[in-house]
Amino acid sequence: MGTTQLETVPEPKYWHLKTVLSEALDSEFAVGEILPNERDLAARFGVARATLRQALEQLELEGRLQRRRGVGTTVAPPRVGVAVAARHTWPGAAGDDWQPVDSAQSDTVPAAVARLLETAPGELMHIVRRTRVTEGQPLAAELVYIPAAAVPGCAEAELLTGPARAYAVLRELQSLELTGQDRTVELGSARAEDARQLDRLPGAPVLVVTTRYVSGGRTTAVAVSTYRADTCRLTFGESDAVALLAG
Amino acid sequence: MGTTQLETVPEPKYWHLKTVLSEALDSEFAVGEILPNERDLAARFGVARATLRQALEQLELEGRLQRRRGVGTTVAPPRVGVAVAARHTWPGAAGDDWQPVDSAQSDTVPAAVARLLETAPGELMHIVRRTRVTEGQPLAAELVYIPAAAVPGCAEAELLTGPARAYAVLRELQSLELTGQDRTVELGSARAEDARQLDRLPGAPVLVVTTRYVSGGRTTAVAVSTYRADTCRLTFGESDAVALLAG
DNA sequence: CAGTGGTCTAGACCACCGG
DNA sequence: CGGTGGTCTAGACCACTGT
Incomplete structure (x- = not known):
């Protein structure tokens, strides 16, 4: 040729x-x-x-x-390391970096969440919204799904609004014993609402962390946290390793 | 309002x-x-x-x-759940899902890796390459960086080639005591070489998992694993939670 | 307002795969 | 070979931000 x-x-x-x-x-x-x-x-x-x-x-x-x-x-500055480890604590426990925004009730949740919670279609759920912020920059948005049946004590929370209502629901959750949790991380694209909260355009790449909270042998809550993929580096540290380096 | x-x-x-x-x-x-x-x-x-x-x-x-x-x-089929948890085990320990490919020596490593290992510029390192496959589909590619000084016993590994050489280096690593490890997850785009290994085009979105292995108060190895972001869902399970559901 | 990035068009050619 | 997705062009207009 x-x-x-x-x-x-x-x-x-x-x-x-x-x-x-x-x-x-x-x-x-x-x-x-x-x-x-x-x-x-x-x-x-x-x-x-x-x-x-x-x-x-x-x-x-x-x-x-x-x-x-x-x-x-x-x-852009280097990515922010964001700790996701906090082992065995309910959302909203002392020392976590999330800020409750509000809470609502709904009887329809994403199919993936319903599958994790093993709930029947139409079952009433609390949906708590939270945000995570560092130095004025929004890092992540989160929705915590909790079957209403699991936290009957917070029925009167319906009278509250905004963060107060979110606190009330989470407080009720913390009275239960947490026996286990696990997480998944995957790539997603920001829904319109998340995008607004994260100061990005819809469809922006996000890291979706899904946490399943187990109590009494049953999945009692599911948190879906969406982190800005451009600015965040998720860290799954173990305190002993960190302690070794510090000491 | x-x-x-x-x-x-x-x-x-x-x-x-x-x-x-x-x-x-x-x-x-x-x-x-x-x-x-x-x-x-x-x-x-x-x-x-x-x-x-x-x-x-x-x-x-x-x-x-x-x-x-x-x-x-x-x-596409639903994403594959890929376990990344395996607590406190060296790469190549029994039961991990990685296949050693080969190993090489180099005195230049990415800046981010050098920072984690706290190595001096020009220090000699082993670089072990591994892949992770499920049902014939490549899921992830990995490079494990190990300072040669940390594993002096495998000097003669240089005579070997391919997987045998990779095994030899990792075996030496496993003789050390592992005292801690931590991980980070972030979004990246596939380098040309990774892309070929993952059967994707260069620049394809990947989840980059960086694992730091600590032994004797010092970072002794760093593994950089790049997972296909389109097909993988990383799972950080805890055996107790899983056991609860199974039992 | 002027200037920025975000969206959209209607083409063209290339690299790759299968039959 | 024909058909597919991947790359590239040269425009146009829109939505948003600052001043």
Whole structure:
């Protein structure tokens, strides 16, 4: 054959672009600094804006950049380590970093949650909403699902509103004995409501942590926490390892 | 108080499209079934192919779809639950699900790894490569970094190749006492090499699990495992909770 | 208001897979 | 080979942010 194919696999432009930009971020930009706008950057690299955006999207996914409509693209600080370990404590126990927002009742929950709770369709549930914030930045949003039958003592909580109502429901939960819990972590995209709470656009990538709380041999509560994937690094520490390093 | 929340916000087309498709997947398609191709789908919904693709990307990110170049788009099975808990065991201990691939020596490691290991630049390290597979599908790729100084007994492993060499290094590690470990989970995008191993394109979203192994008050090994984010749900179970449900 | 990132279009070509 | 998804272009308009 005349024109022999060179060994090189043609690297996509956006991939190469991402590499170049990544190195530039390391060497030429400080955290918080704003980059040139997308149209200028695209022109500078001789590509269409869509291609440039594909590279920026990757970098944002990796937590290197932060883009905000109407403002610009800035260099992101390193990801925040967020502890998710807190072994064997109910949501709302002393020392957890969540802030109750409100609580509501509903008889319809996501199918995945219903499956974990082994509830019948239409069973009444408390849904407690909480947020997790660090230095003014929202990190995560959470919904805690609790079958109303499991916490009969908080029926009068219905008279309360806002955080007070959320506290009342969680307090009732803490009177039960917690015998076990487990967690799953998976990738998801932010629902519209979560996105608003996390100061992101709908569909933004999030880490979804699902915690199942077991009491008396039965799943008594399920918490679905959605963390901003761009800014968070979940840490599952063990206190003994940490203690060793500190000592 | 009621914010009357008058009408607002035109929903982006791709977002609405994603919702419609998602419902169609639930009701009209079976797992493994192939969807119409992107050009037909776009025409059917009256949008440009790029817009349709934006919706498909979201659904793939959520693990609902699987797209393969030259083949088509298929309905993905539910995500696989992958146990990451295995408390306090060295990599390669009996019963773990990883398959050693090979091992090599290097004096340069990623900056993030060097920081965890507190190694000096240029210090010689073993790098063990492993994979995790379920039912023929690759789930994860892993690199285990071990300072050569920590495992002096496996100097002659250099004569071996492939899995045998990886086994030799890990066996040496297991002779040490493991006093602690901790983990972090974050979102990343697959490097070219990982992508090949995971049967995905470079840049595919992955869950990066970084495990730090502590022995004698010092970090003796760091494992960086990259899981396919589209197909994996990481589970951090506690045996007691599981036992309760089983019993 | 001007400027930013976000959405969308209607094309084109390429890399890959199966028959 | 034909058909698939992956990449890329050169535009356009929209939604949001700051001043």
